[in-house]
Each structure stands twice: as structure tokens, then as C-alpha cells.
Amino acid sequence: MTKFGFLLHPRTQIASDMGQLFGAPFGWVPDQAYNWALSKMPVPPLVTGRIRFDHSEPTPEGLLVTVPLSAPLLLGMNRRDVQHRVEDAVDKARDLGAGLVGLGGLTAPVTVGGKAFLHRTDIGITNGNAFTAAMTYLAIERLLPHLPIYPVIALVGATGSVGACVTQMVAERHLGQLLLVARNEERLELLRAPLQSKHVRISTDMLDVRQADLIILMTSAADALLHSEHLKEGAIVLDDTQPRNTSPALVQTRPDVQVVDGGLVEIPSMRLKGTIGLKRGLAYACLAETMLLALDGHRGHFSLGHPRVDQAEYMLHLADRHAHLGFHLAPFHGFGEPVEVKSPLRPVLQST
Structure with missing residues (x-):
């Protein structure tokens, strides 16, 4: 099994996300103020959650690492600067013991589906798209x-x-x-x-x-x-x-x-400290891909750029292998x- 990290970022309504993460007062700050501050200040990536599985067998631990850039900033800022900020979050996860990192939200497309990290041999990357x-x-x-x-x-x-x-x-x-x-x-x-x-x-x-x-x-x-x-x-x-x-x-x-x-994937065994904006027991498929690879002890990169059909089918195979933990399509x-x-x-x- 591999300890894993998963990258998040504030979405379009950044004040709402900040309020969920750090308490109600942070939700009162206007979005424009957050966007200005995050674009100008060198805010480091933050560990904003942890994931465990409620099961008798040993299971890997996961870290949620937030890239301090909102969706408009990720798409609107200089691409190289954005990729450096995302790579800082990858480094954060690695330094905390993760052997595999999943790219959530817009951190995948702004790094060309993770291909910007193809040179990395110290940690595995997957974009979650398979x-x-x-x-x-x-x-x-x-x-x-x-x-x-x-x-x-x-x-x-x-x-x-x-x-x-x-x-x-x-x-x-x-x-x-x-x-x-x-x-x-x-x-x-x-x-x-x-x-x-x-x-x-x-x-x-x-x-x-x-x-x-x-x-x-x-x-x-x-x-x-x-x-x-x-x-x-x-x-x-x-x-x-x-x-x-x-x-x-x-x-x-x-x-x-x-x-x-x-x-959306239903994972009843998942125990999340923090928030991903979903109800308990639900996860986005990109996060679930990272979990499944970690549970299976995957090493190195997996899905970078465009995933192949055989990779998607392989992920369904892993989901079936770990079905005792969940990993099936959630109710709508x-x-x-x-x-x-x-x-x-x-x-x-x-x-x-």
C-alpha cells in the first residue's frame, strides 16, 4: 500500500470554500479580495484534510493538500507560475510521506493532465481521469x-x-x-x-x-x-x-x-477529516482513482495526459477488487x- 496525497483548490466561489475549510468568518471576505491576495502573496500549499478507511485490514492514509489558487486564477495566471504552485503542493505531499499524488479539479488540466510532472521519479502522479x-x-x-x-x-x-x-x-x-x-x-x-x-x-x-x-x-x-x-x-x-x-x-x-x-463514487468505508464539498461516503472519481491505486500498492505514474480505454477498464477492475470498501457509482x-x-x-x- 502507498500513502497518497490529493490536490484540491478553492473553486469559483472561493469565499464559500474558505468558510467551509476554516470557519464562517473566512466566508465573509469578498471573492475579489481573496483572488487579489492569492495572486500576489506567496501562500504555501496547505494540508486541509486526511483520509482513512474504516476496515479491519491495514489501509493507506491520504492527505488533502490545497493549492492556494482559485479556479479563475488557475486558468488566468501565467501557466508556468501556476504549474510551479501546483508542483509546490506535490512536493508538500511527498515531504509528508506520500508516494502517489492525485490531481483534483483544475490542477490536472493546468499541468497538461499531469504531463508537466512526467520527469518526476521521486513520486507517482495520476490525473484521476481514467x-x-x-x-x-x-x-x-x-x-x-x-x-x-x-x-x-x-x-x-x-x-x-x-x-x-x-x-x-x-x-x-x-x-x-x-x-x-x-x-x-x-x-x-x-x-x-x-x-x-x-x-x-x-x-x-x-x-x-x-x-x-x-x-x-x-x-x-x-x-x-x-x-x-x-x-x-x-x-x-x-x-x-x-x-x-x-x-x-x-x-x-x-x-x-x-x-x-x-x-461521484460511493465509498462507505471512507473516513474524511476535512471537506471536499460532498456528503459523507461520497468522493469524486479522480480522488477515488488515487485511493484505488494506493490501496493496490501502485508505484510510479499512472494516468498522465489522455487516459486510454484500457486504463479506464483497469480502474474498473481495481474497483471490483476493492468492492468491500465501496468504490461503485453513487446514486444520482x-x-x-x-x-x-x-x-x-x-x-x-x-x-x-
């Missing part, structure tokens, strides 16, 4: 009964680290239409070319998502990306992003639309609360 892709695929399978027989599934962020792997898994097994959405048309063409399915289209226009019955969000934006005008009546959204790309206001403006939180939640996904009402042809 198990995230696997859990996303299982969530799609669970949602299929609530969709038309031949649904249109839009994969937003299809060329990204998680998106490319999910696209390949779905294209191999799915009979409906796939709409791959991303900013770069050339990368979309490269992703589509080897797929055997004839039912794959590409687009760089978010408005085309309005054709989809199910939308999978897998992007690296710092705020809400999906809006009411992007959604057809009765659409289901699986938001697989952290920070999330949907706003709770969407449910108010479009009560016909259902939003489901993606990438929406904006952190349990939800029951209902099949949208479809028009019924009346016989005459």
Missing part, C-alpha cells in the same frame, strides 16, 4: 433507460482528457447519435476518424447541443458554460466538471431539464442533493 471516464460511462449506461430508444448524446469537451476516453467507450457500444463538441475542429476530426460508428457528428458551436437528449459536460471552464438556450425540452444533463459548468439557476429557468452530478445527485431521474414525457401517437 476512473472518471469509467464512472462517466457507467452513468451514461444508467441514464439510457430514461432516454429515447436511439438518443442523441452530446459530449461537450469531447477532445479533452476525460472526453476523448468517454467518446471512445460510448462509440464502441452505443447505437444512437453522438455529437462531439469542442473548440478545435481539427482535433474533433482526429477524434472522429478512427471511430467505427457511422453515427458520429462534430461541432464547434454550443448551440448545436440543443439537438441532444443527453448532454455530458467534460470541460475545463471556471464557470457555467451551459445555458437555457442550449437545451431541448426534457433534456438530461450529466455535469462531470469541477468546478461545475452548470448553475442551480438552470433548474429554476428550465424545470423540464434534469441536471445530474457526474463523477443534483447540485449535491439526491435526485431521482425521471423519463421526460414524450408525445404519444393517438389511434383514430
Whole structure:
């Protein structure tokens, strides 16, 4: 077994996260003040939580290490400076005995899926995207009964680290239409070319998502990306992003639309001191990947850059091996609360 670290960062609403971590008074400071201070001051990475497993067998300990940069700063500051700040957190975990570090939130995309640490031989790195892709695929399978027989599934962020792997898994097994959405048309063409399915289209226009019955969000934006005008009546959204790309206001403006939180894994045995913004016994798939690798005694790097389908399938194998601790797809939640996904009402042809 390997002691592990997992990197976090404050999300878009940094005051809310700081209040959860350090007490209510820290939640009263305006977000703008936090962003200014963290961009100017050399705040070191902080250990903000610890993880253990409630089981009779020996299990590894985990450390939550917070990178002191908010989501907008991680995406907006000089990339090299950001990578140095993330690497400081990796060093912190290593110095405290971790042999493996998982990249949470935006710490993965800003380090090119962890490839910025490929040279490191003193510690293993994984971006968590292999198990995230696997859990996303299982969530799609669970949602299929609530969709038309031949649904249109839009994969937003299809060329990204998680998106490319999910696209390949779905294209191999799915009979409906796939709409791959991303900013770069050339990368979309490269992703589509080897797929055997004839039912794959590409687009760089978010408005085309309005054709989809199910939308999978897998992007690296710092705020809400999906809006009411992007959604057809009765659409289901699986938001697989952290920070999330949907706003709770969407449910108010479009009560016909259902939003489901993606990438959630149920681990009843997990005992967390600190917070990751989830209810007890739940973890993000990227964190769960780090846990599973540590439980299995993995050494060295695992998922860097774009994960392969075989890596996603290997993570499902590890989840099955450690199923006595949990590690299965969590019941559906929406904006952190349990939800029951209902099949949208479809028009019924009346016989005459």
C-alpha cells in the first residue's frame, strides 16, 4: 500500500470554500479580495484534510493538500507560475510521506493532465481521469433507460482528457447519435476518424447541443458554460466538471431539464477529516482513482495526459477488487442533493 496525497483548490466561489475549510468568518471576505491576495502573496500549499478507511485490514492514509489558487486564477495566471504552485503542493505531499499524488479539479488540466510532472521519479502522479471516464460511462449506461430508444448524446469537451476516453467507450457500444463538441475542429476530426460508428457528428458551436437528449459536460471552464438556450425540452444533463459548468439557476429557468452530478463514487468505508464539498461516503472519481491505486500498492505514474480505454477498464477492475470498501457509482445527485431521474414525457401517437 502507498500513502497518497490529493490536490484540491478553492473553486469559483472561493469565499464559500474558505468558510467551509476554516470557519464562517473566512466566508465573509469578498471573492475579489481573496483572488487579489492569492495572486500576489506567496501562500504555501496547505494540508486541509486526511483520509482513512474504516476496515479491519491495514489501509493507506491520504492527505488533502490545497493549492492556494482559485479556479479563475488557475486558468488566468501565467501557466508556468501556476504549474510551479501546483508542483509546490506535490512536493508538500511527498515531504509528508506520500508516494502517489492525485490531481483534483483544475490542477490536472493546468499541468497538461499531469504531463508537466512526467520527469518526476521521486513520486507517482495520476490525473484521476481514467476512473472518471469509467464512472462517466457507467452513468451514461444508467441514464439510457430514461432516454429515447436511439438518443442523441452530446459530449461537450469531447477532445479533452476525460472526453476523448468517454467518446471512445460510448462509440464502441452505443447505437444512437453522438455529437462531439469542442473548440478545435481539427482535433474533433482526429477524434472522429478512427471511430467505427457511422453515427458520429462534430461541432464547434454550443448551440448545436440543443439537438441532444443527453448532454455530458467534460470541460475545463471556471464557470457555467451551459445555458437555457442550449437545451431541448426534457433534456438530461450529466455535469462531470469541477468546478461545475452548470448553475442551480438552470433548474429554476428550465424545470423540464434534469441536471445530474457526474463523477461521484460511493465509498462507505471512507473516513474524511476535512471537506471536499460532498456528503459523507461520497468522493469524486479522480480522488477515488488515487485511493484505488494506493490501496493496490501502485508505484510510479499512472494516468498522465489522455487516459486510454484500457486504463479506464483497469480502474474498473481495481474497483471490483476493492468492492468491500465501496468504490461503485453513487446514486444520482443534483447540485449535491439526491435526485431521482425521471423519463421526460414524450408525445404519444393517438389511434383514430
